[in-house]
Amino acid sequence: xxxxxxxxxxxxxxxxxxxxEYDEVELGAIMDAAKSxxxxxxxxxxxxxxxxxxxxxDYADFWVAYMVLCQDMYxxxxxxxxxxxxxxxxxxVLGMHVRxxx
Numbered sequence: 001x002x003x004x005x006x007x008x009x010x011x012x013x014x015x016x017x018x019x020x021e022y023d024e025v026e027l028g029a030i031m032d033a034a035k036s037x038x039x040x041x042x043x044x045x046x047x048x049x050x051x052x053x054x055x056x057x058d059y060a061d062f063w064v065a066y067m068v069l070c071q072d073m074y075x076x077x078x079x080x081x082x083x084x085x086x087x088x089x090x091x092x093v094l095g096m097h098v099r100x101x102x
Contacts, residue, residue, distance in 0.1 A: 004046075008024055011027060011031055011067065014067045030073045034073060035056075036093075038056060041096060042056070
């Protein structure tokens with residue numbers, strides 16, 4: 001399955017959430033964040049700019065990474081996790097965009 005074809009219902013099913021157990025706006029934000037994470041982490045574009053250029057939809061294994069990221073972001077909706085350590089996904093997302101490396 002391509003990342004662009006994944007719906008909120010697909011993610012909810014993967015998370016084992018029943019209808020009414022989740023906020024669709026929140027789930028949509030998590031889905032957008034997971035896609036952005038993959039795009040920024042890999043540097044692979046969402047849409048091809050040159051003929052024959054591969055996009056994230058060309059890699060079948062990104063489906064798994066996308067769903068796992070959605071699950072992690074849903075399950076760990078706090079900045080700190082066990083033992084007061086920083087959430088690794090949040091740290092990684094911020095680290096990919098850091099410009100102040102002093």
